Amino acid sequence: MIDSQSTLDLERELGSPFEPSSPLSFGNAMTFDEAEAYPEPSCAFLDSWGLAEFYIPTEYGGKLRSHQELFSLIRVVASRDMTAAIAHAKTYLGSLPIWIAGTRSQANWLAEIVRSYGQVAFALTEQNHGTDLLAIETEIRTDLQGDSLHGTKWLINNATRSRAVVVLARLSPIRSAASLCLLLIDKQAYEPAVLCPLPRVRTLGVRGADISGLAFSNLRVSDSQYVGARGTALETILRVLQVSRTLCTALSLGIADTALRTALKFSVERQIYNGVVFDLPYVRRALVTSFADLLACDCVVLSAARTIDGSPRELSYRSAIAKALVPEITETMLRQLAKVIGARFYLREDLLNGLFQKLLRDHALVGLFDGSTTVNLEMLALQLRHLLREPVDPPLQRENDLKALFDLSQPLGPINFHSLSLANAITDVVLTGLESMPDALEDTLQRIDPDISAAIRRCHSVLKDALHELRKEIPGHVALEHGRAPVRLIQAATRYLNLHAAAVCIRLWVFNRHQLDSFFNEGRWLILVLTRLLADRLPDSVANQMNSLCEEVVVQELLRRFRNGTSLSIIPLKQHQKEAYA
Amino acid sequence: MPNEDKDQLTTTPTAFDIWLCKQFSKWLGRDVSDLDTPFADLGLDSIGAVTLSADLEEAIGIPIEGSILWEYSTIRLLSRYLTEEIQRHGAEINVISSSDQHSVN
Numbered sequence: 001m002i003d004s005q006s007t008l009d010l011e012r013e014l015g016s017p018f019e020p021s022s023p024l025s026f027g028n029a030m031t032f033d034e035a036e037a038y039p040e041p042s043c044a045f046l047d048s049w050g051l052a053e054f055y056i057p058t059e060y061g062g063k064l065r066s067h068q069e070l071f072s073l074i075r076v077v078a079s080r081d082m083t084a085a086i087a088h089a090k091t092y093l094g095s096l097p098i099w100i101a102g103t104r105s106q107a108n109w110l111a112e113i114v115r116s117y118g119q120v121a122f123a124l125t126e127q128n129h130g131t132d133l134l135a136i137e138t139e140i141r142t143d144l145q146g147d148s149l150h151g152t153k154w155l156i157n158n159a160t161r162s163r164a165v166v167v168l169a170r171l172s173p174i175r176s177a178a179s180l181c182l183l184l185i186d187k188q189a190y191e192p193a194v195l196c197p198l199p200r201v202r203t204l205g206v207r208g209a210d211i212s213g214l215a216f217s218n219l220r221v222s223d224s225q226y227v228g229a230r231g232t233a234l235e236t237i238l239r240v241l242q243v244s245r246t247l248c249t250a251l252s253l254g255i256a257d258t259a260l261r262t263a264l265k266f267s268v269e270r271q272i273y274n275g276v277v278f279d280l281p282y283v284r285r286a287l288v289t290s291f292a293d294l295l296a297c298d299c300v301v302l303s304a305a306r307t308i309d310g311s312p313r314e315l316s317y318r319s320a321i322a323k324a325l326v327p328e329i330t331e332t333m334l335r336q337l338a339k340v341i342g343a344r345f346y347l348r349e350d351l352l353n354g355l356f357q358k359l360l361r362d363h364a365l366v367g368l369f370d371g372s373t374t375v376n377l378e379m380l381a382l383q384l385r386h387l388l389r390e391p392v393d394p395p396l397q398r399e400n401d402l403k404a405l406f407d408l409s410q411p412l413g414p415i416n417f418h419s420l421s422l423a424n425a426i427t428d429v430v431l432t433g434l435e436s437m438p439d440a441l442e443d444t445l446q447r448i449d450p451d452i453s454a455a456i457r458r459c460h461s462v463l464k465d466a467l468h469e470l471r472k473e474i475p476g477h478v479a480l481e482h483g484r485a486p487v488r489l490i491q492a493a494t495r496y497l498n499l500h501a502a503a504v505c506i507r508l509w510v511f512n513r514h515q516l517d518s519f520f521n522e523g524r525w526l527i528l529v530l531t532r533l534l535a536d537r538l539p540d541s542v543a544n545q546m547n548s549l550c551e552e553v554v555v556q557e558l559l560r561r562f563r564n565g566t567s568l569s570i571i572p573l574k575q576h577q578k579e580a581y582a
Numbered sequence: 583m584p585n586e587d588k589d590q591l592t593t594t595p596t597a598f599d600i601w602l603c604k605q606f607s608k609w610l611g612r613d614v615s616d617l618d619t620p621f622a623d624l625g626l627d628s629i630g631a632v633t634l635s636a637d638l639e640e641a642i643g644i645p646i647e648g649s650i651l652w653e654y655s656t657i658r659l660l661s662r663y664l665t666e667e668i669q670r671h672g673a674e675i676n677v678i679s680s681s682d683q684h685s686v687n
Contacts, residue, residue, distance in 0.1 A: 134628055175622045177631075177652035234628055235649050375629070382633035386640070422648025425636035478637050479611050483625030 003069040004573055006054075010076050011575045013049055017080050018352075018581075029081035030353040036207045038161070042084035046077065047117040055092040057099055057415060060111035064415065067243070067308040071250035071301060078254025082362040083206045085251055090157045093244045093370075094120030097166045097182055100417040101228035101236040106184055110164065118163035123153035123214060124237065130155075131375060133180070133234065138169045138216065140181065149183065149219040152198065159212040160197035163187060166227060167216070168237065177234040182227040185219070194219040205361030239420040242315045245323035245370045246304045252330040253301055255363045256294050257568050261581050262352050262359075263287060263337040264562045266344065277340070286336050288551050291558045291568065292528040293333045296501055297326045298570045299529075303406070303430070303504045310405045310412035312419040314426060317380060317387060318500075324376040325497040327367035334360055381485040381493040382478060387428040388471050388496070390435070398429050399438050406511040408571065431503040435464055440510050452523045455546050456506075459530040462537045463502050470495060495536075502533040508570065517572050519557045524550040599661045605641060606657065609634060617658040621651055628652070644671045 015022035023045035032039045046052075054070050056062020064070060070092070078085040091114055098110045114120060129135045138151025149169055153159065165185045172179045187195060198213030228236050264287060267277040277283055304322040307315045338345040341356060348354035367373045380387070391398060404410055434441075437460070445453045473492050480486070485493075505526055513521045528550045531543050538546075558568070562581065567573040595603075599617055606614040610624055621631060631651035639646040644667055654660040 132627070134622065174620075176620065176655055177628060177649070178655075231653070234652065238628075238632070379629050379633060382630065383636060386636050422632050422635075424646070424648050425639050478609050478634065480609060480625070480630060481611055483610070483627060483630060 003066050003072065004571060006063075006069055007072045007076055008573060008575070010049060010051075010073055011573075014045075014076070014080065024077070024080035024084060026080070026355050027353050029083065030348075030355060030358065032081075032208045033083060033358050034207075034348065036202070038208050038210055039081060039084045039087060042081060043088050046084065046088045051077075051088060052091060052114050052117060055089075055095055056111045056114050057417075059414075060099075060107050062111060062115070066412065067246070067305040067415070068302065071247060071253075071305045074247060074250040075254040075257070078251045079258045080254075082251055082255055082359075082365075083208045085254065086157060086206055086365075087209055089247065090122075091118075091120045091162075092247065093240070094122040094158070094162065094164070094166055096240040096243055096417075097122065097227050097236055098184065100239050100420065101182070101232065102184070103224075105224070106227065110184070113164055119158050119161055121156055121158040121162035121165040122240070123156045123159060123165050123167045125155050126152060127154040131372070133168065133237065134175050134177070136168060136170060136180075138167065140169050140171050140183075140221070145220070147221050149185075149216040149221055152213060152215045154198065154213040155201060155211060156213055158210050159214045160200070161210045165214065167214075168233060171230075178231040180233040181230065182233045182236060183221055183225050184227050185221075185225065190219060193217065203365075205358070205363070205365055207361075235422060238316075238422055239417075241371050242319045242420055243308055245376070246301070246308065246315075246319040248366050248370050249297070249301045249304070249322045249326040252326045252363065252366050253294070253297060253569075255359050255366075256290075256297065256330045256333055259334055259337050259356065259359050260287070260290050260294060260568060261562065262356055263290070263340045264558070265581050266341050266351055268559075268562075283340050284555055285551070286340050288528070288555045288558060289532060290333045290337055291554060292525065292532050293329050294568055295525055295570060296505060296529045296533060297329055299505045299508050300326055300501050302408070302508065302570060306405050306412060309415050311401070312416065313421050315420060316422065317383060317426060317428065318430075320371070320376040320379050321497055321500050323371055324373050324380065324493075325501060327363070328373060330363060331367065334363060377490050377493050377497075378485045380496065381489040382480075383426075384470075384489065384493055384496060385474050385478065386425045388432060388467065388474065389427045391427055391429050391432050393429075395433070395436065395438070398433055399440065402430065402433065402507060403440070403511050406507045408508075408512050409515050428500060428503075430507055431463075431467065431500050434460065434503050434506065435467065438510075441506065444510055444513060448523060451549055452527065455527045455549055456523060456530070458542065458546075459502070459527065459534060459538075460506070462534050463499060463506075463530075466495070466499055466534065466537050470499065498533045502530055505529050505533070512570075516570065519553075520570065520572075522553075524553045525557075528554055596661065596665075598665060599657060602657050602661050602664075605638075609637060614657065617661075618656050620655045622655065626651065642668065644668060644673055 014024055017026045019025055020027045024042045053063040054073060055064060057064045074085055074089050095110055095114060098106050124133060126136055138153060140147050141150060165187060167183045167185055169181055169183060170179045171181050194217050196215050198215055200210060200212045203211055267283050270277045300322050304318045307318045344351040345356045348357060445457055470492060509523060509526050527546050531538060531546045561568055565575050567575055595617060603614050610626060614624060632648045635646050635648050635650050654663045
């Protein structure tokens with residue numbers, strides 16, 4: 001399967017996470033976390049492995065040719081230590097404004113920095129202004145000698161350690177997008193008097209990360225340091241966020257993966273009541289539903305990642321969905337798995353060196369940064385009317401376009417960051433295109449096991465009904481309340497997330513049925529995923545029937561993958577070091 | 583380049599200006615009648631501005647950039663820009679139905 005070789009290489013080089021001497025072992029992750037220390041050796045290893053090359057587009061001599069590939073690598077790192085993942089991958093986030101809106105000269109300069117393991121930070125937020133970027137106070141002042149930067153930035157990952165930083169500042173006091181600008185700062189070019197780091201902020205999770213700030217005091221900047229045309233800073237930021245918020249969901253996948261394996265390991269080993277914890281029915285149910293949730297999230301992330309490269313015009317809403325949904329599902333999953341693990345989830349030692357509580361604390365960040373759940377939901381709420389509109393384009397072309405995107409064996413064109421665009425009247429054809437049964441889905445349903453076919457057909461029908469009902473709830477025109485989306489619309493958007501996710505899973509299944517493994521092809525995993533996503537639309541009796549049809553097969557597959565070290569993802573990768581869990 | 587032109591402040595509103603005021607009043611859930619109040623002062627934040635551009639596109643029938651309300655940040659500026667764009671697309675300002683018409687001085 002394309003895009004997977006680098007992941008296999010990285011996993012192999014990392015070795016077993018249980019081996020204390022291996023880089024990014026669980027033991028090391030815990031040691032650094034307890035000491036609130038930056039994971040230097042982990043990041044040094046990732047540097048020497050060459051991960052930073054994947055932050056540089058091929059156009060500037062790097063290896064970034066596929067976001068599916070990049071996210072797969074980030075997932076691996078996050079599955080070992082989220083602190084190391086955000087410490088290292090922050091450089092990609094910081095570089096994005098330059099790849100998207102920088103000049104060739106800026107990009108070539110930055111590529112050289114990144115290639116030499118220099119880190120890049122992205123300084124947007126201030127202590128008084130986080131979500132509301134139009135209100136930021138860091139400013140440019142102009143005098144006879146030119147422009148200078150003044151102000152402070154707060155809660156910035158790698159603010160202190162970074163070599164370069166992209167800073168958001170205002171050009172005038174007027175509250176408008178046109179007032180904002182982005183600057184590329186080479187920190188080495190300035191004295192401490194004009195540019196100094198601010199102290200680290202202590203956090204619940206990722207305790208070793210450099211979450212600090214910067215203070216600018218009459219820092220001279222030249223024209224060549226402005227990023228993008230004047231007045232386009234906010235647009236650039238929104239385009240950056242479309243990519244970066246999608247990357248965040250790869251962090252969720254990594255953490256969810258480790259959490260599930262940890263719970264599995266515990267439950268097959270821990271003896272209780274003349275058996276093991278795994279024998280308990282509610283435990284099996286919790287584990288299998290967690291696996292289903294992980295697969296659903298994997299599908300959503302795959303879809304969004306491929307959209308960056310293959311259909312960037314559609315990224316805005318798909319990345320918002322991924323960012324609103326995946327961390328929330330993962331939080332639910334983590335709470336459920338904590339119950340399986342019992343008392344040990346609360347310890348900072350013992351089971352996996354006490355790793356599970358770190359997973360919980362670390363993961364709590366993902367729903368917060370790069371566009372919180374709330375912000376993304378609101379954005380979707382305001383676009384719902386357009387997203388759910390009945391498609392007008394010819395079905396054949398639409399289905400062909402979807403196939404090109406969802407068929408994992410299809411390579412996508414070179415990444416074109418300039419094609420990223422702000423949300424506009426886009427229709428969600430992934431979902432709305434399912435209203436009339438697509439030929440490819442119908443063909444598939446006719447060829448497979450009749451019970452599985454009937455269940456998927458039923459879910460498809462439920463999905464259609466849910467879509468129709470959702471449409472009815474959306475008013476004929478948008479009407480803000482005090483400048484915000486009305487609460488009812490946000491609730492509708494929350495339901496929409498699940499419907500889109502269900503559609504993504506169906507599409508991925510139909511378009512990849514003959515190139516993944518038999519577990520994927522058969523489709524019972526899909527039924528389980530759909531019953532979870534459509535839970536509030538299925539009568540209990542129907543859901544129970546579907547679970548009976550699928551659960552045992554999926555449980556056995558989960559155990560099999562756990563024991564022989566195959567990845568818990570849609571694309572099954574044999575990862576030998578994962579066997580160490582079992 | 584959209585610059586505030588002080589002379590324009592004394593020009594009477596066109597039918598299109600008035601129609602835009604009505605649309606924005608509906609969309610923002612508040613009275614929008616002044617042609618020169620920035621949208622940001624009417625409670626429209628940067629995300630809202632982007633998403634509203636889709637509704638504008640639908641209402642007017644020509645392609646509209648997501649950043650339009652940032653660049654043309656008052657009714658007056660927006661109206662002027664859209665009038666030119668509509669003509670450029672060879673469309674007409676057909677947005678005013680008989681029920682919307684006012685007498686314009």
